[in-house]
Amino acid sequence: MEKQLSLKINKNTTSKFAKEVQNQLNAYFQRRLKKFDIPVHIEGSEFSLKVFKEMSKIPYGKTKSYKQVAEKIKEPKSARAVGRVSGSNKIPIIIPCHRIVGSNGELVGYSGGGGLLFKSYLQLLEKS
DSSP states (O other): OGGGOSSOOOTTOOOHHHHHHHHHHHHHHTTOOSSOOOOOOOOOOHHHHHHHHHHHHSOTTOOEEHHHHHHHTTOTTOHHHHHHHHHTOSSBTTBOGGGEEOTTSOOOOOSSTTHHHHHHHHHHHHHO
16 A cells, blocks of 8 residues: 555654654545645645645545536636646645546546556545
8 A cells, every 4th residue: 555655754754744644644544534634835836726725625535527626716628737737746645636537427547656546446445
C-alpha cells in the first residue's frame, strides 16, 4: 500500500506535521477518517485553485464528473481543463481527485501512484 501513495513520509522523522499526515492517512485507510484536516498550501493559477477547492468539497464516498466540477466553479466549458488540473494534483487522497470521474461515471485518469487500479480501489474503499 505505501508504494502506491504519492505522499512519501519519512517514518523516522521528528516532524509533528509528518506524523499527523501519516496518522490521518492510516485512519483513512482503516475507514475511520472521512475528511482530512491537514493544512495544505497549494500554488497555481486562479483556475487551478478553484478546481482544487471544489475537489476538496466532494464528500467521502461520492463522485462528481469533470463537467460537474467545471459547472460548480462557473466554467461550464472547461471540463478538460479540470481534468488537466486534477492530473497535476500533487497530494492525491488528501485532495481527493479519485472522486472525479468521466461524464458517464467511468474511471479516467489518476495523478497518484497505481493509476486507475488504485483510483478504483480508493472509490471501493469509500463505498464499503
